[in-house]
Amino acid sequence: MSLNLKGIQIKVHDMSLRDGMHPKRHQITIEQMKSIAQGLDQAGCPLIEVTHGDGLGGASVNYGFPAATDEEYLRAVIPLMKQAKVSALLLPGIGTVDHLKMAADCGVTTIRVATHCTEADVSEQHIALGRKMGLDTVGFLMMAHMIEPQQLIEQALLMESYGANCIYLTDSAGYMLPDDVTARIALARERLKPETEIGFHGHHNLSMGVANSIAAVAAGARRIDCACGGMGAGAGNTPMEVFVAVCNRMGIETGVDVFKISDVAEDLVTPIMDFPVRIDRNSLTLGYAGVYSSFLLFARRAEAKYGIPARELLLELGRQKMVGGQEDMIEDLALTLARERGLLKANAA
Amino acid sequence: MKKIKCAIIGPGNIGTDLLYKLKRSQVLEPVWMVGVDPTSEGLARAREHGLKTTDKGVDGMLEHVKADGVQIAFDATSAYVHKENSDKLNKLGVMMIDLTPAAIGPYCVPPINLKEHAGKREMNVNMVTCGGQATIPMVYAVSRVQKVRYAEIIATVASKSVGPGTRKNIDEFTRTTSGAVAKIGGADEGKAIIVINPAEPPMIMRDTIHCLTVDAPKQKEIEESVRDMVAEVQKYVPGYRLVNGPVFDGNRVTSFMQVEGLGDFLPKYAGNLDIMTASATRTAEMFAEEILAGRLTLEAA
Numbered sequence: 308m309s310l311n312l313k314g315i316q317i318k319v320h321d322m323s324l325r326d327g328m329h330p331k332r333h334q335i336t337i338e339q340m341k342s343i344a345q346g347l348d349q350a351g352c353p354l355i356e357v358t359h360g361d362g363l364g365g366a367s368v369n370y371g372f373p374a375a376t377d378e379e380y381l382r383a384v385i386p387l388m389k390q391a392k393v394s395a396l397l398l399p400g401i402g403t404v405d406h407l408k409m410a411a412d413c414g415v416t417t418i419r420v421a422t423h424c425t426e427a428d429v430s431e432q433h434i435a436l437g438r439k440m441g442l443d444t445v446g447f448l449m450m451a452h453m454i455e456p457q458q459l460i461e462q463a464l465l466m467e468s469y470g471a472n473c474i475y476l477t478d479s480a481g482y483m484l485p486d487d488v489t490a491r492i493a494l495a496r497e498r499l500k501p502e503t504e505i506g507f508h509g510h511h512n513l514s515m516g517v518a519n520s521i522a523a524v525a526a527g528a529r530r531i532d533c534a535c536g537g538m539g540a541g542a543g544n545t546p547m548e549v550f551v552a553v554c555n556r557m558g559i560e561t562g563v564d565v566f567k568i569s570d571v572a573e574d575l576v577t578p579i580m581d582f583p584v585r586i587d588r589n590s591l592t593l594g595y596a597g598v599y600s601s602f603l604l605f606a607r608r609a610e611a612k613y614g615i616p617a618r619e620l621l622l623e624l625g626r627q628k629m630v631g632g633q634e635d636m637i638e639d640l641a642l643t644l645a646r647e648r649g650l651l652k653a654n655a656a
Numbered sequence: 657m658k659k660i661k662c663a664i665i666g667p668g669n670i671g672t673d674l675l676y677k678l679k680r681s682q683v684l685e686p687v688w689m690v691g692v693d694p695t696s697e698g699l700a701r702a703r704e705h706g707l708k709t710t711d712k713g714v715d716g717m718l719e720h721v722k723a724d725g726v727q728i729a730f731d732a733t734s735a736y737v738h739k740e741n742s743d744k745l746n747k748l749g750v751m752m753i754d755l756t757p758a759a760i761g762p763y764c765v766p767p768i769n770l771k772e773h774a775g776k777r778e779m780n781v782n783m784v785t786c787g788g789q790a791t792i793p794m795v796y797a798v799s800r801v802q803k804v805r806y807a808e809i810i811a812t813v814a815s816k817s818v819g820p821g822t823r824k825n826i827d828e829f830t831r832t833t834s835g836a837v838a839k840i841g842g843a844d845e846g847k848a849i850i851v852i853n854p855a856e857p858p859m860i861m862r863d864t865i866h867c868l869t870v871d872a873p874k875q876k877e878i879e880e881s882v883r884d885m886v887a888e889v890q891k892y893v894p895g896y897r898l899v900n901g902p903v904f905d906g907n908r909v910t911s912f913m914q915v916e917g918l919g920d921f922l923p924k925y926a927g928n929l930d931i932m933t934a935s936a937t938r939t940a941e942m943f944a945e946e947i948l949a950g951r952l953t954l955e956a957a
Contacts, residue, residue: 367847368808368866368908400850403827425815425854428823628855635810635864639912642900 310525313558318530319547320354320506321347323576324384325396326532326539328360329601330584333373337383339579344384346571347535348391351563352547354417356394357384360540360601361632362421363395363410364402369634370601377406381413392416396447399429400632404436411440419475420466421447423630424454427462431469438470445506446471449631452482452597456494463495473504473530478519479631481512481541481594485522496527506530509545511537512594514586516545517553524559535568536576541600542590548572589617596625605634609641614650660944661725663688663750665714665741666732667698669819669922670755670929674730675702676920677937683944684937687724688717714741721748727947727954728940731756734821735828746779749956751943753936754782757828763836765792766938767888773939774946779957781939784836785829786928787811787848787863789935790896794865794911795841797885798902801877806868807843809833812851814858817926826850843867861915861927862899869907878902878909892938893931894918 324340340357347355357380359365359373366372375383377395385393394417395410407418418437420430430446437444446466451459463474476491483491488507495505507523509516509532520531533547548569554561586594589607593600598621606617606624620640629636645651662678664671667689678686689702694711702709708724710716717726729745730753731738738758745752754761761780764773765788773781783789791809798804811833822829830848837846853859882902889896895916903910917923917930924930946952 367849368806368868368910369810369849369864399826400830400852403830405827423852423854426823426852428820429826429852431824432827627859628853630851630853630855632810632849632851633812633853635912636812636862638903638910639862639864639900642903642912646900 310521310557312524314560315524316529316560317524317554318353319551319561319563320356320394320530320532321352321547322356322532322534322544323536323538325356325358325360326544327534327576328373329540329604330538330543331579331581332604333360333371335374335579337375337379340380340384341387343535343571343575344391345387346575347568348388350567350571352391352568353562354392354394356396356419357381358395362398362402363406378409378413381410381415385414394419396421397433398422398632399433404433407433407436411442415442417443417445419445419447420471421449421477424448424451424459424462427465430466434466434469434471438472443473444471445473445475447475447477447508449477449479450599451476451491452478452480452487456491459491460494460498463499467499467503471503473506474499475506475508475530477508478510479599480597481510481515481600482597483519484513484515485518488519488522489526492523492526492528504529506532508532510539510594510600511542511545512586512590512600517550520545520550521553521557536572538576538580538584539600541593541603542586543584546572589621592618592621596622598625599629599631601631602634602637605637609637613641613645615641615644657682658948659683659685660727660947661685661687662940663690663717663726663729664732665690665729667691667696667702668732670732670933671730672698672701673921673929674732674933674936675705675707677933679705681937681941683941683948684728688720688726690714690717714744718744718748721745721750726750728753728943730936730940742780746957749954751778751954752780753939754780755932755936757785757832758782759784759832763788763840764939765789765836765840766892766935766942767793767885768796768840770939770942774942774952777952779954783932783936783939784840785833786813786932787829787850788833788836789931790861790863790913790915790928791865792836792841793885793889794882794913795837795843795867797881798867798869798878798909799842801874801881803870804843804867805870806845806847807837807841808847808849808866809837810849810851810864811928812853812859812862813928814861814925815852815854816858817861817928818852858923858925860925863913863915865911865913867909869909873904873907873909875904882911892934895924895927896931
């Protein structure tokens with residue numbers, strides 16, 4: 308391609324300590340958080356997300372109880388930052404404005420309010436409050452592949468009208484191909500106010516994280532979510548060190564040092580992984596069938612417990628159009644299929 | 657048989673569904689529908705069903721309350737106006753069943769504490785939330801067997817069944833439900849999660865209830881208790897179904913429910929709305945039975 312993106316300045320936003328909580332079953336320790344965040348800070352990463360994988364208030368049976376509370380993580384990390392700012396994610400329906408206030412009190416500068424791509428109107432109270440408190444307030448539309456660009460932008464406009472100064476189009480399933488990203492980001496750029504920033508959050512399930520993020524920048528996105536070491540749900544997020552290297556080659560300015568960030572990935576992030584976060588048959592299925600990336604570990608556990616292959620569960624969840632947050636339906640589906648196949652003991656049915 | 661006369665405040669989807677349910681009741685008779693918009697379809701529909709209507713809010717009905725013998729009112733408006741509505745009607749001796757999230761009266765989940773409220777002659781009871789009505793009975797089904805230290809519910813509802821009021825203040829759902837999961841469900845701590853799913857055709861409401869017990873779960877007793885409770889709820893919500901579970905995993909006890917509505921006025925997938933109107937009707941019937949039997953006399957408060 309003959310893209311000329313030279314000189315464009317973008318902000319990369321690290322996900323390894325939030326989306327990366329998914330493959331860690333939310334068990335990253337305070338000490339690990341601190342050391343990775345300091346590494347990111349020193350490498351020049353301007354913004355780092357620190358929350359339970361499912362956002363503030365995500366601590367639950369349904370999504371997993373974390374090693375420490377959101378507040379403990381935030382209070383441990385924020386004072387150590389020399390230049391980096393810290394953000395928190397909030398999913399209305401899971402977390403509330405009380406969590407938002409707590410995070411602001413801990414010193415986050417950015418609040419990201421996430422909804423399923425068709426349900427932006429549940430974010431009004433949280434976005435309005437974030438803006439009123441003077442926070443950098445982001446509206447985050449998840450599973451953005453599920454609806455057409457036109458429909459998606461209507462939802463983005465709602466979030467903008469509530470006060471969001473930045474709108475993310477989020478490929479939660481790692482399903483999009485670069486043309487899908489271009490169509491959505493370009494239309495957002497055309498329809499949203501010029502001063503509203505646009506962001507893209509990718510997953511690497513089809514290995515498209517970097518290509519999609521570059522397509523997003525070319526179409527007008529100026530914030531890109533990446534995870535150092537690629538540590539995120541599914542096959543992970545766009546690996547930051549790779550994305551930064553590509554940006555350097557293309558002349559896109561991130562302010563992040565490619566060698567330092569690759570050292571953080573190699574020395575700090577990769578060693579804490581419980582398993583290689585990579586494309587295997589199950590994470591590939593997420594991207595191929597358009598399924599929420601955080602379902603991966605739940606499907607694997609259901610396979611181990613009930614004997615239904617994770618891939619089959621993921622395909623069926625995709626067919627039923629399950630959205631982010633419906634982790635409970637994975638065990639439910641596995642039970643139903645196992646019973647149909649006579650794999651359940653009578654008393655467990 | 658004599659019936660107790662009722663008023664419905666709020667002629668929207670909930671109020672209209674309630675109207676259909678009340679018309680079937682052996683002990684309740686809907687006589688008034690109260691709205692604020694003269695062009696409201698709900699008011700027109702209520703008139704077709706023979707109800708008196710007003711578009712002047714509760715004030716438009718007050719002078720007729722005595723003459724028309726209204727004893728029970730359902731508020732299906734919003735939390736913001738509920739207290740005023742309730743005060744005005746309680747003064748005239750009308751008891752109030754609150755379907756808004758205002759919750760100025762005690763929570764009522766019929767199979768758990770309805771008898772108690774009727775016994776105490778409460779003049780205002782609150783129906784918690786749809787997620788609360790669908791899940792709290794299942795928390796209680798475990799907590800009446802053994803101590804539950806933590807209960808968590810996940811309510812997943814069809815996008816089309818979630819109205820603008822809930823959307824504007826979704827935190828109210830989360831907070832009210834988690835509070836009632838603990839208080840009425842009988843858990844030390846409660847958590848509530850709501851997920852909205854836009855799939856077409858719309859999905860039927862699903863609810864997952866996780867309980868963490870203090871000691872190892874008494875499986876046989878819990879299974880029995882859960883089945884009894886499902887049967888109890890099915891008396892007023894026939895589409896309340898245990899899809900899977902209870903599953904036992906260490907100290908976790910999980911039940912997976914589906915709530916299909918009756919499809920009176922609301923579509924069947926909106927079990928979340930149906931369980932509210934059905935619970936409210938069930939609650940009013942219990943009070944009505946007490947009044948009719950001469951055990952309860954409502955007094956101006």
